[in-house]
Amino acid sequence: MVTSKALQTSQQDNSCREDLVYHRRRSLPLYLHSMPKPSAPSRPETKPLEARQQDRSRLLQHRAERFFPGGVNSPVRAFRAVGGDPPFLTRAEGAYLWDADGNRYLDYFGSWGPMILGHAAPSVVRAVQEAASRGTSFGASTPSEADLAELVQQAFPSMERMRFVSSGTEATMSAIRVARAFTGRKLVVKFEGCYHGHADALLVKAGSGVATFGIPGSAGVPEETVQHTLALPFNDIAAVEAAFAHHKDQIACVIVEPVVGNAGCIPPAAGYLAALREITQRAGVVLILDEVMTGFRLALGGAQERYNLQPDMTCLGKILGGGLPCAAFGGRVEIMQLLAPLGPVYQAGTLSGNPLAMAAGIATVGYLIEHRERVYPQLEMISAAVADGVAQAARQAGIALGTQRVGSMFTWFFQAGPVTDYAGAARSDLAAFATFHRVMLDQGLWLPPSQFEAAFVSLAHTPQDVADTIAAARHAFAAM
Numbered sequence: 451m452v453t454s455k456a457l458q459t460s461q462q463d464n465s466c467r468e469d470l471v472y473h474r475r476r477s478l479p480l481y482l483h484s485m486p487k488p489s490a491p492s493r494p495e496t497k498p499l500e501a502r503q504q505d506r507s508r509l510l511q512h513r514a515e516r517f518f519p520g521g522v523n524s525p526v527r528a529f530r531a532v533g534g535d536p537p538f539l540t541r542a543e544g545a546y547l548w549d550a551d552g553n554r555y556l557d558y559f560g561s562w563g564p565m566i567l568g569h570a571a572p573s574v575v576r577a578v579q580e581a582a583s584r585g586t587s588f589g590a591s592t593p594s595e596a597d598l599a600e601l602v603q604q605a606f607p608s609m610e611r612m613r614f615v616s617s618g619t620e621a622t623m624s625a626i627r628v629a630r631a632f633t634g635r636k637l638v639v640k641f642e643g644c645y646h647g648h649a650d651a652l653l654v655k656a657g658s659g660v661a662t663f664g665i666p667g668s669a670g671v672p673e674e675t676v677q678h679t680l681a682l683p684f685n686d687i688a689a690v691e692a693a694f695a696h697h698k699d700q701i702a703c704v705i706v707e708p709v710v711g712n713a714g715c716i717p718p719a720a721g722y723l724a725a726l727r728e729i730t731q732r733a734g735v736v737l738i739l740d741e742v743m744t745g746f747r748l749a750l751g752g753a754q755e756r757y758n759l760q761p762d763m764t765c766l767g768k769i770l771g772g773g774l775p776c777a778a779f780g781g782r783v784e785i786m787q788l789l790a791p792l793g794p795v796y797q798a799g800t801l802s803g804n805p806l807a808m809a810a811g812i813a814t815v816g817y818l819i820e821h822r823e824r825v826y827p828q829l830e831m832i833s834a835a836v837a838d839g840v841a842q843a844a845r846q847a848g849i850a851l852g853t854q855r856v857g858s859m860f861t862w863f864f865q866a867g868p869v870t871d872y873a874g875a876a877r878s879d880l881a882a883f884a885t886f887h888r889v890m891l892d893q894g895l896w897l898p899p900s901q902f903e904a905a906f907v908s909l910a911h912t913p914q915d916v917a918d919t920i921a922a923a924r925h926a927f928a929a930m
């Protein structure tokens with residue numbers, strides 16, 4: 451039962467939506483049914499393939515390179531793994547993105563995960579505007595922090611206490627600090643291909659951009675900093691047992707993406723997560739589920755709900771902030787009460803719990819809670835249709851394509867598969883992926899620009915979008 455005042459407001463906002471969504475044309479995205487008449491058409495024609503202009507984006511890239519290394523503020527945005535110039539985006543609505551040259555793209559990366567409701571969802575935009583009109587940052591406590599925490603706890607009851615931060619990187623590094631303090635031990639176990647943000651100790655054999663650029667870790671990280679990090683192969687319980695036997699009473703925590711998204715989508719083998727839980731519990735080691743990507747996406751309660759798992763600590767981000775900078779770490783009371791000001795573990799943030807991020811988070815998570823019975827089946831249906839439809843087109847074209855999907859996150863690996871770990875993902879045909887990516891982009895389909903990233907479906911994606919995607923993929927396969 452949702453009780454916060456903030457959500458009660460959003461319930462009222464959503465009540466007409468409920469009626470409209472399932473009794474009118476089903477092909478419209480969920481929230482568009484409740485939108486006031488848009489001033490601009492929400493679905494202008496996609497320009498034909500040969501007409502994709504790139505001149506303005508190219509100029510903007512050159513200008514950006516005068517200020518930012520590689521012209522970007524986060525490395526995978528530079529499109530180095532797939533080649534070509536990255537389009538500069540100027541606007542997004544629903545499932546669509548528009549670039550500076552006026553090209554429209556159907557979005558399958560959702561800002562790397564947060565945009566589960568689609569872009570510029572009216573209820574989120576309204577919530578942020580209202581919050582901004584009351585002040586954008588106070589550096590003091592606000593009621594909205596507990597409003598959002600109340601919603602988070604409904605979805606993730608294992609987070610008995612939590613703290614809001616501004617990025618997933620902060621969430622994971624802070625969780626590890628508390629876990630080390632709680633156990634009085636130093637070693638951190640992570641898994642190859644998992645990415646937990648860019649804190650020094652976690653860049654060992656990491657996924658995402660680290661895998662995309664093929665670098666083993668990062669320059670500028672002293673050996674001493676990573677000597678307490680053990681990187682093990684994912685989905686290999688024997689490797690975990692061996693590490694625990696070898697480093698008896700030295701391991702503070704195990705941190706894992708329960709479904710790997712940052713090496714492409716790699717599901718856990720049957721029983722793998724339960725075995726991790728059992729081994730860590732037996733050894734008094736803190737199990738941290740990094741649900742920055744999977745939280746609110748694989749189920750309302752993330753992977754821990756989907757796989758029926760009770761971690762000691764959880765990290766959230768992305769969807770939690772509804773597209774604004776917000777993340778959280780939390781878990782058992784006895785661990786979390788070690789944080790300052792109650793305990794000796796220091797952690798802080800000027801913009802933590804920022805009121806705009808709280809407002810966007812409440813609007814987004816509130817919507818998911820309120821509509822959970824319909825949201826997750828819809829995501830499942832659309833995601834299965836697009837992932838399997840493209841897989842079938844590949845089979846018909848004689849292209850080796852392995853499709854891996856859990857809920858609304860998926861990857862098309864350019865190999866027969868299945869992929870069970872990072873080493874397997876790295877055996878993909880990266881040149882074929884780059885070609886596929888380029889041809890899809892030219893047809894107005896925006897996929898994540900690396901084989902080592904998951905694609906995402908939002909509630910704004912429609913069956914027509916699925917059909918368009920499959921048609922574009924057929925064209926791409928024919929060109930390969």
Ligand SMILES: Cc1ncc(COP(=O)(O)O)c(C=O)c1O
Nearest residue numbers: 617618619645646647740742743
């Ligand atoms: C699983 C996971 N953990 C942590 C992070 C780091 O989050 P942020 O980019 O907000 O620092 C990411 C980012 O993609 C992620 O996917």
